[in-house]
Amino acid sequence: MKNDHIYLDNAATTRTDPDVVQAMLPYFTETYAVASSQFSHTPGIMSKEGLDHSRQIIADKLNVSPTQIVFTSGGTESNNLAIKGTFAAFKGQKNHIICSKVEHNSVLHTCQYLERNGAQVTYLDVDKEGFIDPVQLENAIVDNTFLVSIQHGNQEVGTLQDIELISKICNDKGVAFHTDAALTFTKLPLDLGEIKVDLMTLSAHKIHGPKGVGALYIRKDTPIEKLVHGGYSEFDKRPGTENVSGIVGFGKAVEIASEEHVQHLNKLQKRLLDGFEKNINGFRINGSLDMSKRIPGNLNVSFDYIEGESVVLHMDMKGVAIITGSACFSRSLEPSYVMMGMGFTHERAHGSIRFTMSRFNTEDEMDEVVNSIKEIVENLRRISPLKN
Amino acid sequence: MSLPYTKKVLEHFKHPHNVGKIEDADAQATEGSPACGDMVKIYLKVDADSKVIDDIKFESYGCASNIATGSIITDLALGKTIEDAKKLNWKEAANALGGLPAVKVHCAVLAVDALRTAITNYEHKHGLVLEKKPTTEAVVIKRLSRVINPLAGLDVVKTKLVQEVKIESGNITVWVEMPTHHQFSSNIKEEIIERLEPLWDVEHVEVIFRGD
Numbered sequence A: 001m002k003n004d005h006i007y008l009d010n011a012a013t014t015r016t017d018p019d020v021v022q023a024m025l026p027y028f029t030e031t032y033a034v035a036s037s038q039f040s041h042t043p044g045i046m047s048k049e050g051l052d053h054s055r056q057i058i059a060d061k062l063n064v065s066p067t068q069i070v071f072t073s074g075g076t077e078s079n080n081l082a083i084k085g086t087f088a089a090f091k092g093q094k095n096h097i098i099c100s101k102v103e104h105n106s107v108l109h110t111c112q113y114l115e116r117n118g119a120q121v122t123y124l125d126v127d128k129e130g131f132i133d134p135v136q137l138e139n140a141i142v143d144n145t146f147l148v149s150i151q152h153g154n155q156e157v158g159t160l161q162d163i164e165l166i167s168k169i170c171n172d173k174g175v176a177f178h179t180d181a182a183l184t185f186t187k188l189p190l191d192l193g194e195i196k197v198d199l200m201t202l203s204a205h206k207i208h209g210p211k212g213v214g215a216l217y218i219r220k221d222t223p224i225e226k227l228v229h230g231g232y233s234e235f236d237k238r239p240g241t242e243n244v245s246g247i248v249g250f251g252k253a254v255e256i257a258s259e260e261h262v263q264h265l266n267k268l269q270k271r272l273l274d275g276f277e278k279n280i281n282g283f284r285i286n287g288s289l290d291m292s293k294r295i296p297g298n299l300n301v302s303f304d305y306i307e308g309e310s311v312v313l314h315m316d317m318k319g320v321a322i323i324t325g326s327a328c329f330s331r332s333l334e335p336s337y338v339m340m341g342m343g344f345t346h347e348r349a350h351g352s353i354r355f356t357m358s359r360f361n362t363e364d365e366m367d368e369v370v371n372s373i374k375e376i377v378e379n380l381r382r383i384s385p386l387k388n
Numbered sequence B: 001m002s003l004p005y006t007k008k009v010l011e012h013f014k015h016p017h018n019v020g021k022i023e024d025a026d027a028q029a030t031e032g033s034p035a036c037g038d039m040v041k042i043y044l045k046v047d048a049d050s051k052v053i054d055d056i057k058f059e060s061y062g063c064a065s066n067i068a069t070g071s072i073i074t075d076l077a078l079g080k081t082i083e084d085a086k087k088l089n090w091k092e093a094a095n096a097l098g099g100l101p102a103v104k105v106h107c108a109v110l111a112v113d114a115l116r117t118a119i120t121n122y123e124h125k126h127g128l129v130l131e132k133k134p135t136t137e138a139v140v141i142k143r144l145s146r147v148i149n150p151l152a153g154l155d156v157v158k159t160k161l162v163q164e165v166k167i168e169s170g171n172i173t174v175w176v177e178m179p180t181h182h183q184f185s186s187n188i189k190e191e192i193i194e195r196l197e198p199l200w201d202v203e204h205v206e207v208i209f210r211g212d
Helices: A018-024 A042-062 A075-090 A105-115 A134-140 A163-173 A244-256 A259-279 A308-317 A337-341 A346-350 A363-382 B007-014 B064-077 B082-086 B090-096 B102-125 B137-144 B185-196
Strands: A069-072 A096-100 A120-124 A145-149 A176-180 A199-203 A214-218 A283-285 A298-303 A352-356 B027-033 B038-046 B053-061 B162-168 B171-176 B204-209
Touching: A018 A244, A042 A069, A042 A244, A069 A075, A075 A105, A075 A145, A075 A176, A075 A199, A075 A214, A096 A105, A105 A120, A120 A134, A134 A163, A145 A163, A163 A176, A259 A298, A259 A363, A308 A352, A308 A363, A308 B007, A308 B064, A337 A346, A346 A352, B007 B064, B027 B102, B027 B185, B038 B064, B038 B102, B053 B064, B064 B090, B064 B102, B082 B102, B090 B102, B137 B162, B137 B171, B137 B185, B171 B185, B185 B204
Parallel strands: A096 A120, A096 A145, A145 A176, A176 A199, B171 B204
Antiparallel strands: A069 A214, A199 A214, A283 A298, A298 A352, B027 B038, B038 B053, B162 B171
16 A cells, blocks of 8 residues: 655654664674674574664764663653653652653553552643743752653754753752653754763664664663563673664664754754645644744644644645644544643644654645645634634 | 444544534424533424424534434435434434444434434424423422533532522522633533523523633
């Protein structure tokens, strides 16, 4: 089945770069041995070289030592390992976690799970643009706090938190800082030699790598226990046969990512927003209004008087893939908790539409999307009882 | 793998029938609210002698099934007497659409409710209520429990926005615990009046905000 949609759901996942696929292929049929130590057989050593090469690429990108990169099955596992792993290491001596109300579910649900198992969690508010209040964070840290987990960029509205400032606050208070950077890695500079982060979640498939691969950066001496048992791989932090082909793909994706791609994303984002501003009345931007404080290539807006699922379905029929924060669209039939957490009305949440671009999108596509949205918004407003 | 909607639902969604407003409608009704993510408004023109619905239009704020059910229910009701139209239920609407996903059935219910409420409103306004029960506080509260508080996504009674009503010789006063200039005050006021004014023995509805 061919996918000829204009795909603007890149915060969910991205197209695997064909060069990434090419880089991975030999690791299925040729270099398929289990990655082993240098004292093993040659096929095992070859796999190990592929693995280590990727680890080095990712470590270099973050300016850290490769021994601090632990490969996982993806962002969700990395977030689980970061939070449950540190909780376990503190063995109840400290049991307080701080995160924000708009974290990804793999952070929120993990915190809620730990709450049922003896942890105390503070969920920080965010303002109308999705930013946490650093003062509220500082005040929330108590003697019992062992971890602050604040995402770098928000999955829905794209708001970027000031992780440099947050890391300073955590550092001053002697509390470990975890950040989920799955959506910002390679798009924004993350020099962990400059910014002291203790744990950082990374994911391959958000950056044109394969699905099922991620990593957790674990700063040296961060107390953490493994969650899965059955071996010693990944520095005894994550047992299980390494997904070598996937990890090689991850490395390749990081190698390909460039500053030009980011500039392209910024151009697309601007083109789409300019198009809306010129052609559509009555829409509001959700998330940071300062475009430099959004994930590159993220635009989230609410169109007045209309509901999101109808927009998404009409757009799908026109060949454009986008999503909405509307309850109708979600499996839970609840409106987006991110939008509600930002203090918006149900109506604004139901009307929110997320456009997330990748380097494979074009400016012509953005113009086409603007035209389609304009037509659909006008048609739906014509039948809406809320207009006037 | 395809969309979870039948071809028929998608047809009605893409090109809904009977869309719009009837300026001189004989009756109208709104069900749902933007807070819930679904809202349907139905307008009726009824022939005074035959009681046949000779025009019906709807407006929708909502998802595909909401729009499609609004379209099909107005198709089904057009040309029927109000007695027959009252008997339409959500199953008939859903069947006529070739089925709806289970989680979307509430949308069909909403459109059917709007049609029934519009007909009831017509009956009240035109002296067709068989049992002329006087409007009591219980009746008022029951009707107001369909008005949604947009802040909470629940109705104004449950969320205690309305705690006191007074009924006095055809005049109803409703006190709303919300500031006069709140962003939703005019919306709530309009909905409360729309819910109560059609009642056969109600002359006037006064909504007073007292959250200042």
